[in-house]
Amino acid sequence: MNRFIAQGKTPLAAHVSTDGMTMWSVKEKLLLGLTPKEYVAQAIRNPLNWLFAVIFIFGGAITVGRFIFGLSYVTHSSYDYPWGLFLGWGLFVMVPLSASGFMLGTTVEVFGRHDFKPIERLALLNGLLGYLFAVIFLQVDLGQPWRLIYPMFVSLGPAAVLFLVAWHVATYLSVQVAELLPAFAEWVNWPGLKKTVKSMILGLTISGIILSTLHQGALGALFTYAPGKVHPLWISAPFQWFHFFCSSIFAGLCMLIVVSTLCKKFMAWRCDDNFLNNLDRLTLGLAKGSALALITYLVIKIIGVAHDGDWGYLASGWGQWFMLEMFIGVILPIILFTIAIKNNMVGLARFTAFITVLGIALNRLNTALITFNWKLYQEIPHWREVVIVITIYSLFIVTYRFILYRLPILYTWKK
Amino acid sequence: MNELSRRKFLKGGLAGGAMVSLLGKSSKSEAAPSFGGYPDSMGVLVDLTRCVGCRSCEAACNKEQGLPAPDLPFDDMSVLEEKRRTSEGAYTVVNKYEIPGKDHPLYRKMQCNHCNEPACLTSCFVNAYRKTPEGAVMYDPTVCVGCRTCMIACPFYVPAYSYSSVLNPVIKKCIFCYETRLKFGRPPACVEACPKEVLTFGKRTNLLKIAHDRIRNYPDKYVDQVYGEKEVGGTAWMYLSSAPFEEVGFDTHLGNDPIINYVKEFLTVVPMVLTIWPALFAGFHLLATRKDVQNKENSAGK
Amino acid sequence: MQMDHIPKLTMRIILAMVLAFGTAQISSAMDGPDAVELNALAELYGPVNFDHTMHTDIAGDCAVCHHHTTGTPPQDPRCAKCHAKSGPADEVACQSCHAAKRFEAEYLNKLAADNTIYHVDRLGLKAAYHQRCMGCHEESGAPNGCQDCHTRNDAGDKVFHAGQYAPPPSAHKAKEGH
Numbered sequence: 085m086n087r088f089i090a091q092g093k094t095p096l097a098a099h100v101s102t103d104g105m106t107m108w109s110v111k112e113k114l115l116l117g118l119t120p121k122e123y124v125a126q127a128i129r130n131p132l133n134w135l136f137a138v139i140f141i142f143g144g145a146i147t148v149g150r151f152i153f154g155l156s157y158v159t160h161s162s163y164d165y166p167w168g169l170f171l172g173w174g175l176f177v178m179v180p181l182s183a184s185g186f187m188l189g190t191t192v193e194v195f196g197r198h199d200f201k202p203i204e205r206l207a208l209l210n211g212l213l214g215y216l217f218a219v220i221f222l223q224v225d226l227g228q229p230w231r232l233i234y235p236m237f238v239s240l241g242p243a244a245v246l247f248l249v250a251w252h253v254a255t256y257l258s259v260q261v262a263e264l265l266p267a268f269a270e271w272v273n274w275p276g277l278k279k280t281v282k283s284m285i286l287g288l289t290i291s292g293i294i295l296s297t298l299h300q301g302a303l304g305a306l307f308t309y310a311p312g313k314v315h316p317l318w319i320s321a322p323f324q325w326f327h328f329f330c331s332s333i334f335a336g337l338c339m340l341i342v343v344s345t346l347c348k349k350f351m352a353w354r355c356d357d358n359f360l361n362n363l364d365r366l367t368l369g370l371a372k373g374s375a376l377a378l379i380t381y382l383v384i385k386i387i388g389v390a391h392d393g394d395w396g397y398l399a400s401g402w403g404q405w406f407m408l409e410m411f412i413g414v415i416l417p418i419i420l421f422t423i424a425i426k427n428n429m430v431g432l433a434r435f436t437a438f439i440t441v442l443g444i445a446l447n448r449l450n451t452a453l454i455t456f457n458w459k460l461y462q463e464i465p466h467w468r469e470v471v472i473v474i475t476i477y478s479l480f481i482v483t484y485r486f487i488l489y490r491l492p493i494l495y496t497w498k499k
Numbered sequence: 500m501n502e503l504s505r506r507k508f509l510k511g512g513l514a515g516g517a518m519v520s521l522l523g524k525s526s527k528s529e530a531a532p533s534f535g536g537y538p539d540s541m542g543v544l545v546d547l548t549r550c551v552g553c554r555s556c557e558a559a560c561n562k563e564q565g566l567p568a569p570d571l572p573f574d575d576m577s578v579l580e581e582k583r584r585t586s587e588g589a590y591t592v593v594n595k596y597e598i599p600g601k602d603h604p605l606y607r608k609m610q611c612n613h614c615n616e617p618a619c620l621t622s623c624f625v626n627a628y629r630k631t632p633e634g635a636v637m638y639d640p641t642v643c644v645g646c647r648t649c650m651i652a653c654p655f656y657v658p659a660y661s662y663s664s665v666l667n668p669v670i671k672k673c674i675f676c677y678e679t680r681l682k683f684g685r686p687p688a689c690v691e692a693c694p695k696e697v698l699t700f701g702k703r704t705n706l707l708k709i710a711h712d713r714i715r716n717y718p719d720k721y722v723d724q725v726y727g728e729k730e731v732g733g734t735a736w737m738y739l740s741s742a743p744f745e746e747v748g749f750d751t752h753l754g755n756d757p758i759i760n761y762v763k764e765f766l767t768v769v770p771m772v773l774t775i776w777p778a779l780f781a782g783f784h785l786l787a788t789r790k791d792v793q794n795k796e797n798s799a800g801k
Numbered sequence: 802m803q804m805d806h807i808p809k810l811t812m813r814i815i816l817a818m819v820l821a822f823g824t825a826q827i828s829s830a831m832d833g834p835d836a837v838e839l840n841a842l843a844e845l846y847g848p849v850n851f852d853h854t855m856h857t858d859i860a861g862d863c864a865v866c867h868h869h870t871t872g873t874p875p876q877d878p879r880c881a882k883c884h885a886k887s888g889p890a891d892e893v894a895c896q897s898c899h900a901a902k903r904f905e906a907e908y909l910n911k912l913a914a915d916n917t918i919y920h921v922d923r924l925g926l927k928a929a930y931h932q933r934c935m936g937c938h939e940e941s942g943a944p945n946g947c948q949d950c951h952t953r954n955d956a957g958d959k960v961f962h963a964g965q966y967a968p969p970p971s972a973h974k975a976k977e978g979h
Contacts, residue, residue, distance in 0.1 A: 154665040161662035166647035194780050196788040227645020227668035234625045239642035241626035246648050294776045305765035309622045309652035321761040558961050572963035684906035696928030700904040709922045
């Protein structure tokens, strides 16, 4: 794309072409204002696309195999580890990293911090796609994915935590679609739609907070069904939901820093000045929010250990693993974020956000897989399971990029 | 009918929760006593001191439930050399435990313990499980989505899953021979097959009396504990042993609370968040945007 | 070893047999029968020929097997509290006290209906045999494996997936490989 811009093309960002005469058609909008030939040329030039092509051909075949030969083809069919990487990564890691949507929605719409507006839509998109792909991961994992709507309409088990997760994720997905409709409305030129959504935005945002609080917490509460299976350092029945909810706050914010950094670095042509010029300042703002949430999280984690009297476990091998996770994922980020904020070091804040994201992923994988069944044996996921996770995550990235290229997320639509 | 009101409470709690998000109604959240089990429910007392590991129960279960042929004949005792667990092809298995200082190994039969307050049931979001008044924990494969949360929740690692099935993978576990026997007041196939009455079938309340009588009459023979009397809220299948239970493969750290009690902390949060959050955040919004409004009014006044 | 379903017909045969045994016992007073054919597991196993005379000689005391019912004082002091002088019972056959259908509703209801019954935990017939026989056989080093006493018939082989119904050895190997 950079090459075309060097040749004097401008990325499509308005209904009317640069000469001001012709309206872009939807097809032209989809092709970013390039001719099909030019579009294909830029796609082929991107080495990342070649990597994706390999992943989709190989991984796609294995993913299809899962639906032809069943779960036993791609997993170890474990009775002791019924949840593997599909949920461990796809649900328990993806969902907290997608908390950015409701966090920024709240900041901008509820708290009136309109200075965060340039990054709000990216946060919303990050949320929407994260949830959407969590559901796709779920669909790969469910034994009978065609019954996904059963908990909603066919056979209701309302006393179960997962019932709440199902309903809330479904409702929240619709809320997020609605929150992002204005961007779509601008792109397809439906001003009426945008106006309608704008009028509901406060209600949507608040319902987003409610739904997010509950289902982020509910994902943690799911493990309170297995109090004896997860290592005591990773589970504290009274606090579990709050641990998951609180960590989702900085997980979402840090993921937003990571994604915006990637956009700035690899997709600068698509970002407008409003985004690029404000990003450093906003990154530090997000870092500040993350640091506060991290401190809260650290405190309640310690309270959790103290409440359950788990100090003794700290001396064990699991305890060292726990302290390593806490150091890399929580304490180190608190220190680094503080230094970054004090000294205006945006680069350091970005690096810290990256390790925080890794830290939260480690926490969720620890809870769902690594310390799960700590009294039994450790299970290493089947290689096909890993391939499918990589494939679907690649699909997530490609979808993400497809939308960022087109909808006014990183740039403002020109009237 | 405390037990009923509690179930209703739990259902009401979250159903209400889901409703609140849609309709904005509140749900009552009073604490409810624990569910002690249906009064006339049946159970089985497993006396480990009597078992010789003949695996007749396994063979009987295989036949009664129409399970697939085993890898090895049921009279092949070499399988006892490794610890097995229940699987999609075996709803019950017997494991052998060498007890230090004892001449004889102890054998432990495993199957679904049919909890009074089953974790599988309370964790299921499509209500596929039910506890029958006779005591069986039943599973309905026609509504199961295959999320396998019940397998996560079961503290005894009982439910298995037919992963190999593409179109109809389902949970596989002991159902107390409910459809063919228990429903008609008859003992499950394993109980009938057991040559040494390791398995005593009867009303759970009576079995508890019998169990404690045996301990009282033979204090040297038994450990003074009936495993399953209180564990995770009580189970229909209970155990007597001559060796400490942790030495025969039982998890003695499960506690006496039903699994759902650990989840309740969160369940009580649900209605609070649903009712308090809207007002709280609307309030924040008004406070945060107060200046904007004032500015607007000021500029309008000028 | 294996007693899956006992069809009504088999039960009738056993009942008839035991009744005959019971009458024989009364008529021959303390001697008892020479041999008893135990056939409660007929569905899966051939009958067991129990040499009563031989076992009487080995046990020496009727009470070893018959508790207090033959008139000899019971060995267990716990039993002696009530049965030290209860004298010989009308029925001494195992079957007369140890229910063949120990866990069927009929028997359980009988227990539930009468709160004067002390022996609520009395073994069923099959367990009474096995507890008694296997206990002594182990102590005395007598044969104690299932098929040492019971020859399994074709139906039994089928239930146990043994003999001609044994799974092919390849099935086990293949599963292990995976």
